[in-house]
Amino acid sequence: MVKVTLDNVSKFFGKVKAVIDLNLKIGDGEFVALLGPSGCGKTTTLLMVAGIYKPTKGRILFDDRDVTRLPPRDRNVGMVFQSYALYPHMTVFDNIAFPLRLKKVPRNEIDRKVRQVAKLLRIEELLSRKPSQLSGGQQQRVALGRALVKEPDVLLLDEPLSNLDAKLRVIMRAELKKLQKELKVTTIYVTHDQVEAMSMADKIAVMNAGRLQQYAEPSELYNKPANLFVAGFIGSPPMNFVEGSVREVNGGYYFDSEHFKLKLPSEIGELVSSRTSEVIMGFRPENAKIIKEELPNTIQGKVYVVEPLGKDVIVNVKIGEILVKILARPGAEIAPGQSIWLQLNMNKIHFFEKHTGKAII
Amino acid sequence: MGVKDRLFPVGGTALILNILKYIVVIIVAVVPLIPIWTMILWLAVQSFSGKVILGIIPSDFTFNNWRFLWSPMKMGLKEYPNIWPITLNTLFLALGVTGLVVFISTLGGYALSRMEFKGRVGLMQFIIALHAFPSIILLIALFVILNHLGLYGKGIMTLVGIILIKAGLEIPMATWIIKGFFDAIPWDLEWAALVDGCTRWKAWRTVILPLVLPGIGAISIFSFLSGWSEFLLVFTYVKDEAYYTLPVLIYYMIGEYKFIDWGMLAALGLFYAIPTIIFFSTSQKLLLRIYVGGIKR
Amino acid sequence: MVLKISRKVLPWIFLAPMLIMIVFSWIAPVLLTVYLGFTDLSSKNFLDFVRNFFTEKVHFTLENFDKIFFAKDPYIVEALTITAIYVLSVLSINSIFALVLSIAIAYFIRNEVLSMILRVSWLIPRIMPGIIYALVWNWFIDPKYGMLNTLLKIVGVPEAWLPESWLLTPPYSQLLMIMVNGYVGASFGMIIYTAAIKSIPTDIINAALVDGASDFQVARHIIIPLLKWPMLFVISWQTLSLLSSYEYILMIWGSGGGGGYAGIARAAKVMVWSLYSYSKAFAAEEHLYGYASALSLILVITGVVLIVLYFKLFGFRRLMEPSRIEV
Numbered sequence: 001m002v003k004v005t006l007d008n009v010s011k012f013f014g015k016v017k018a019v020i021d022l023n024l025k026i027g028d029g030e031f032v033a034l035l036g037p038s039g040c041g042k043t044t045t046l047l048m049v050a051g052i053y054k055p056t057k058g059r060i061l062f063d064d065r066d067v068t069r070l071p072p073r074d075r076n077v078g079m080v081f082q083s084y085a086l087y088p089h090m091t092v093f094d095n096i097a098f099p100l101r102l103k104k105v106p107r108n109e110i111d112r113k114v115r116q117v118a119k120l121l122r123i124e125e126l127l128s129r130k131p132s133q134l135s136g137g138q139q140q141r142v143a144l145g146r147a148l149v150k151e152p153d154v155l156l157l158d159e160p161l162s163n164l165d166a167k168l169r170v171i172m173r174a175e176l177k178k179l180q181k182e183l184k185v186t187t188i189y190v191t192h193d194q195v196e197a198m199s200m201a202d203k204i205a206v207m208n209a210g211r212l213q214q215y216a217e218p219s220e221l222y223n224k225p226a227n228l229f230v231a232g233f234i235g236s237p238p239m240n241f242v243e244g245s246v247r248e249v250n251g252g253y254y255f256d257s258e259h260f261k262l263k264l265p266s267e268i269g270e271l272v273s274s275r276t277s278e279v280i281m282g283f284r285p286e287n288a289k290i291i292k293e294e295l296p297n298t299i300q301g302k303v304y305v306v307e308p309l310g311k312d313v314i315v316n317v318k319i320g321e322i323l324v325k326i327l328a329r330p331g332a333e334i335a336p337g338q339s340i341w342l343q344l345n346m347n348k349i350h351f352f353e354k355h356t357g358k359a360i361i
Numbered sequence: 362m363g364v365k366d367r368l369f370p371v372g373g374t375a376l377i378l379n380i381l382k383y384i385v386v387i388i389v390a391v392v393p394l395i396p397i398w399t400m401i402l403w404l405a406v407q408s409f410s411g412k413v414i415l416g417i418i419p420s421d422f423t424f425n426n427w428r429f430l431w432s433p434m435k436m437g438l439k440e441y442p443n444i445w446p447i448t449l450n451t452l453f454l455a456l457g458v459t460g461l462v463v464f465i466s467t468l469g470g471y472a473l474s475r476m477e478f479k480g481r482v483g484l485m486q487f488i489i490a491l492h493a494f495p496s497i498i499l500l501i502a503l504f505v506i507l508n509h510l511g512l513y514g515k516g517i518m519t520l521v522g523i524i525l526i527k528a529g530l531e532i533p534m535a536t537w538i539i540k541g542f543f544d545a546i547p548w549d550l551e552w553a554a555l556v557d558g559c560t561r562w563k564a565w566r567t568v569i570l571p572l573v574l575p576g577i578g579a580i581s582i583f584s585f586l587s588g589w590s591e592f593l594l595v596f597t598y599v600k601d602e603a604y605y606t607l608p609v610l611i612y613y614m615i616g617e618y619k620f621i622d623w624g625m626l627a628a629l630g631l632f633y634a635i636p637t638i639i640f641f642s643t644s645q646k647l648l649l650r651i652y653v654g655g656i657k658r
Numbered sequence: 659m660v661l662k663i664s665r666k667v668l669p670w671i672f673l674a675p676m677l678i679m680i681v682f683s684w685i686a687p688v689l690l691t692v693y694l695g696f697t698d699l700s701s702k703n704f705l706d707f708v709r710n711f712f713t714e715k716v717h718f719t720l721e722n723f724d725k726i727f728f729a730k731d732p733y734i735v736e737a738l739t740i741t742a743i744y745v746l747s748v749l750s751i752n753s754i755f756a757l758v759l760s761i762a763i764a765y766f767i768r769n770e771v772l773s774m775i776l777r778v779s780w781l782i783p784r785i786m787p788g789i790i791y792a793l794v795w796n797w798f799i800d801p802k803y804g805m806l807n808t809l810l811k812i813v814g815v816p817e818a819w820l821p822e823s824w825l826l827t828p829p830y831s832q833l834l835m836i837m838v839n840g841y842v843g844a845s846f847g848m849i850i851y852t853a854a855i856k857s858i859p860t861d862i863i864n865a866a867l868v869d870g871a872s873d874f875q876v877a878r879h880i881i882i883p884l885l886k887w888p889m890l891f892v893i894s895w896q897t898l899s900l901l902s903s904y905e906y907i908l909m910i911w912g913s914g915g916g917g918g919y920a921g922i923a924r925a926a927k928v929m930v931w932s933l934y935s936y937s938k939a940f941a942a943e944e945h946l947y948g949y950a951s952a953l954s955l956i957l958v959i960t961g962v963v964l965i966v967l968y969f970k971l972f973g974f975r976r977l978m979e980p981s982r983i984e985v
Binding site: 378381382383385386389390391393394395396397398399400401403404407415417461464465466468469471472473476477478484486489490491493494495496497498499500501502503504505506508509525526528529530532533536561586589590592593597607608611612613615616617623626627630633634637641 | 666668669670672673675676677679680682683684686687688690691694699704707708711755758759762763766767776779780782783785786787788789790792793794795796797798803805806808809841872873874895898899901902903904905908909912913914915916932935936939940947950951954957958961962964965968969974977978
C-alpha cells in the first residue's frame with residue numbers, strides 16, 4: 001500500500017494532448033476514482049501509473065520513490081482491464097498464478113496463494129476452466145484475482161464494470177467497495193459513470209479534455225462544484241443552468257435573465273457582482289419547489305413533460321425557451337401545459353462566471 | 362506489503378533486459394540481412410561503375426555498362442542477340458498473361474462470389490487446393506501437351522503456348538483474390554441496380570466493375586510481374602535464341618565463366634528489374650496485401 | 659433483340675474460361691503425368707507419340723518404378739538424401755527461425771517505421787525476379803570479386819575453412835542451397851507470423867507486462883503458445899512446397915556453372931528429387947520422359963495426399979486465414 005503522487009504529469013501523442021499538467025495526490029489505502037467523459041484522459045493516466053505509457057512530462061511517485069522510468073514489472077501494480085485481458089490459452093488457475101510464476105515463487109506457495117484469492121472472490125470451482133467458458137462476471141473476478149494475487153501496492157481498475165449487465169453492475173459495485181476496504185490497497189478506478197464513482201470512491205478526480213477539473217470527496221463535488229463542467233457532470237438528473245447577469249438596483253441585488261428577474265440575498269449578490277456581472281446560475285432539480293400560485297420572487301414557467309420514476313417525479317418546465325428539470329414528489333397533481341411557479345432554495349444556488357465557467361458560489 | 366518490505370530493483374535489470382532484447386533483434390533480424398543489402402547495393406553500384414572495390418564502393422561512374430541498349434552484347438567469344446527483341450518478347454509474355462488472367466479470373470471470381478450454382482463450395486475448395494499444389498512438377502506433361510498442340514518449336518507460337526500455360530497456372534490465385542474484392546461489395550448495391558432496371562450484365566458493368574477496379578489493378582500488376590519474371594517455362598520450352606525472354610538471356614550470360622562482364626550483367630539485371638521496382642514502389646500497400654493474402658510457395 | 663440466358667446457365671458461362679484453363683494447366687498435366695509414369699516415353703518414341711497418342715511404339719511398363727523403389731537407378735538414394743537434408747533444413751528456417759524473426763520484428767521492435775523497413779527487407783528475396791536473385795548470389799559467392807568470403811573473414815572465419823568454389827564444393831554448396839532458399843522461405847513464415855502477432859489484443863500483452871513479464875517472458879508465455887496453429891500451417895504448407903521446389907537451385911547452379919545444370923548440380927550434390935526428375939526429361943541424352951514422369955508422379959501423389967490431410971487438419975476456414983489466433 002503506497003501513496004501515489006502525480007507531479008505535473010502530461011502525456012502527448014504527437015499533436016494530441018491526452019493529459020495536461022495533472023497533479024494528483026492519492027493517499028495510502030485510498031479509493032480514488034478518475035471520472036470523466038470518454039477521451040478525457042483518464043485511461044491514459046491509469047496506464048501511466050501502470051507503467052505502460054511513459055509520461056511526456058512530469059513524474060510519478062510511489063511514496064517517495066520516483067517510478068517514472070520503471071517498467072510495469074518493477075512497480076508491483078495490479079491492473080484489471082476493461083476487456084479483462086485474460087490469457088485465452090491458460091486455465092483460470094494459470095491465469096491467476098501467472099504473476100507468481102514470473103517471480104519464480106515455489107510451486108506449493110503459488111497453489112496456496114491462488115486458492116486463497118479464489119476463495120476470497122468465490123471462484124474456486126472455476127479454477128480448471130478456460131476463460132472462454134466463463135461468463136462476464138466470472139471473467140471479471142478472475143481478472144481481479146490475477147491483479148490481487150501478487151499483493152500489489154496499487155490496484156488499477158479500468159472501467160471493470162462497464163461490460164456487465166445493469167443488475168450485476170450494481171451488485172459488483174458494493175462487492176468491490178467492500179473488498180477494497182478489507183484489503184486496504186491503494187486503488188485507482190477509472191469510470192465514465194458518475195453514479196459509480198460517487199457511490200464507491202473516497203475521492204473523485206473529475207477530468208475533462210486532459211485536464212483535472214476538481215479533486216474532492218463526493219459530497220464536496222456535489223455541493224461545491226468548482227466549475228460549470230463538474231456541476232453539470234455530477235448529479236442525476238443534472239443541474240439546471242440559466243444564463244444572465246447580476247446587477248445592483250437601488251441597494252438590492254437581482255439576477256436578470258431573459259425571462260425572469262430574481263432577487264438575491266445581499267451576501268450572495270455582493271459576492272457575485274464583485275467578481276463579474278455576466279454569470280450562469282445553477283440550481284439542482286431537488287432545490288426548487290413547484291407552487292401552483294404566484295408568490296413574490298418566483299419564476300413562472302409552463303409544464304412541458306412529466307416523467308414519473310416511482311419514488312420521484314421529474315417535471316420538465318419551460319421557462320421561455322429554456323427547459324429545466326425539477327424533482328417533485330409523487331402525488332402533486334401536475335399536468336403538461338399547466339402554468340406553475342418555481343421557488344428556488346436560495347441557500348443552494350450556484351453562480352458561475354460566464355466566460356471561464358469557474359464557480360463563484 | 363508495501364515499498365518497505367520489497368526490494369525494488371534500481372531499474373537495473375530493466376536496462377539489461379532491454380539491451381539483450383536489442384541484441385537479439387540485431388543478431389536475428391539485422392545481421393542476416395547484411396548479405397541481402399550488400400547484394401542490392403552491389404547491383405545498383407556495379408551497373409554504373411567499371412570496377413567496384415570491396416563489393417560496394419564504386420571506382421568510377423560510367424554508362425558503358427549500359428551499352429547493350431544500343432550495341433550488340435559480346436562476352437568472350439559469344440555474341441548475344443539484340444536486347445530489344447528480347448525485351449519485346451518478355452513484354453509480350455507479360456502482357457499476354459496479364460490480359461488473359463485479368464479477363465478470365467474476373468469473370469470466374471464474380472461467379473464464385475455472387476452466383477448460385479451447384480458445386481460452388483466444392484469449386485472454392487478445389488481452387489484453394491490448387492494454391493497448395495506445386496505446379497512446377499508438371500513441366501514434363503505440359504511439354505507433351507505443348508507438342509501435341511503443335512506449339513513447340515514454332516517461334517512466337519511457342520511463346521503463345523507459354524502464355525496460355527502461365528495464365529492457367531496464375532488463374533486460381535487471381536480468381537481467389539478478385540473473389541475477395543467482390544465479396545466486399547454489399548449485395549444492396551447490385552439489387553438497387555437491378556431494381557432500377559438493369560440487366561445482370563449492365564449491373565455488372567456499371568455498378569460492380571468500378572468498385573472492383575482496385576482488385577483488378579492488383580491482379581494486373583501481380584500477373585504482369587509474374588509473367589515478366591517467368592523463367593522456367595521459357596528456359597524449358599524455347600530453344601530458338603530469337604524468342605528468348607530477358608531472364609533466359611541473363612541466365613546464359615551469367616554462365617560466361619572466364620569472360621564474365623559483371624558491369625554489363627549488373628546493368629542488364631537492373632534494366633530487367635525496372636518494372637518490378639516501379640510497380641513495387643508505387644503500389645506497395647496493395648501488393649503487400651496480395652502477397653499476404655495469397656501466398657504461394 | 660434480347661438474349662435471355664437462363665439463370666442456371668449464366669454462372670457456367672462466367673466459369674467456363676476459368677475451368678478450361680484449369681483443365682489445361684492443371685488437370686490434364688496431372689493425368690498425363692500419371693499415364694506417362696507407366697510408359698517408356700523417351701526421345702526415341704516421342705515424335706510417334708505426338709502424332710498418335712496410342713502408338714504402339716510407346717510401351718506400358720513398370721520399369722520406372724522398379725528403378726525408383728528398388729534402387730535400380732543408382733542415383734535415387736542420393737537424390738532422396740539430398741532432398742531430405744534440403745527440406746528439413748529449410749523447413750526449420752522457414753518455421754522456427756521465421757518465428758523468432760517475427761517476434762523480433764513485430765514485437766521486440768515497437769517503432770513502426772523500423773519494423774516496416776525490416777519487414778520489407780526480408781521480403782526482398784521473395785519479390786525479386788528469380789534470375790536477378792540468382793545473379794546477385796552468383797556474384798556474392800565469387801571467390802575473387804564477390805563479398806561472401808570477405809565478410810566471413812571479417813567475422814573471423816579462418817581462410818582455411820573457405821572453399822575455392824561455393825557453387826561446386828559440397829558441403830559448402832549444400833549450405834549455399836539451404837541459405838538461398840532459406841532467405842526466400844523465411845519471409846513466408848514472417849508474413850503469417852507477424853499478422854498473427856499483430857492480431858493479439860494489446861490488452862493481453864499489457865496485462866502480461868503488468869503481471870511482471872519481461873519482453874522475453876511475454877514472447878515465451880503468451881505469444882508462442884498463441885501461435886500454435888499458424889506454426890502448424892507454415893510447417894505443413896512449406897513441406898509440400900519445398901519437396902517440389904527446384905527453381906532457385908536450377909537458376910543459380912545452372913547459370914553459375916555455365917555448362918549443363920544437371921552435371922553441376924550432381925557434382926555439387928544439390929540435385930534434389932524434383933530437379934532430378936526435371937533433368938531426366940530435359941537434360942539427359944535420351945530425354946527419359948517416362949521415367950521423369952514417374953519421378954514426378956511420386957511428388958504428385960505426395961502433394962495430393964498432403965493437401966487432403968491439410969483440409970482435414972485445418973478445415974476450410976483455417977486454410978483461408980492461417981494467421982487467425984484462436985485457442
